[in-house]
Amino acid sequence: MACSVKSVKLSVIGLSCLQKLISHDAVASSALKEILATLRDHSEMPDESLQLKTLQTMLIVFQSHLRPESEVAVMNGYHLNFL
Numbered sequence: 001m002a003c004s005v006k007s008v009k010l011s012v013i014g015l016s017c018l019q020k021l022i023s024h025d026a027v028a029s030s031a032l033k034e035i036l037a038t039l040r041d042h043s044e045m046p047d048e049s050l051q052l053k054t055l056q057t058m059l060i061v062f063q064s065h066l067r068p069e070s071e072v073a074v075m076n077g078y079h080l081n082f083l
Contacts, residue, residue: 003038008047015042015053022057022064032066 002014018035021027027035039061042054061067 003042006045008045008050011042011045011050012053015050015057019057019060022060022066025065027064027066029066032061035061035066 002010003018005011005014018027018038022035039054039058042050045051
């Protein structure tokens with residue numbers, strides 16, 4: 001819920017929580033599409049601290065069990081501005 005708010009401060013907190021959940025394998029694989037959509041939305045926000053947190057979260061996603069099947073799947077279905 002914190003990630004869906006357009007407040008930078010709450011979004012950073014939400015992404016931090018998401019990072020911890022992903023790192024501890026507490027997120028179902030079925031949530032990957034929604035997570036990538038959230039990261040795409042955050043990548044479009046102009047705040048640098050939020051963009052940094054978004055990149056850090058992407059790195060954690062790719063290192064976790066949630067890792068997308070291929071780079072093409074990420075690029076085609078969930079294109080992120082900074083990729």
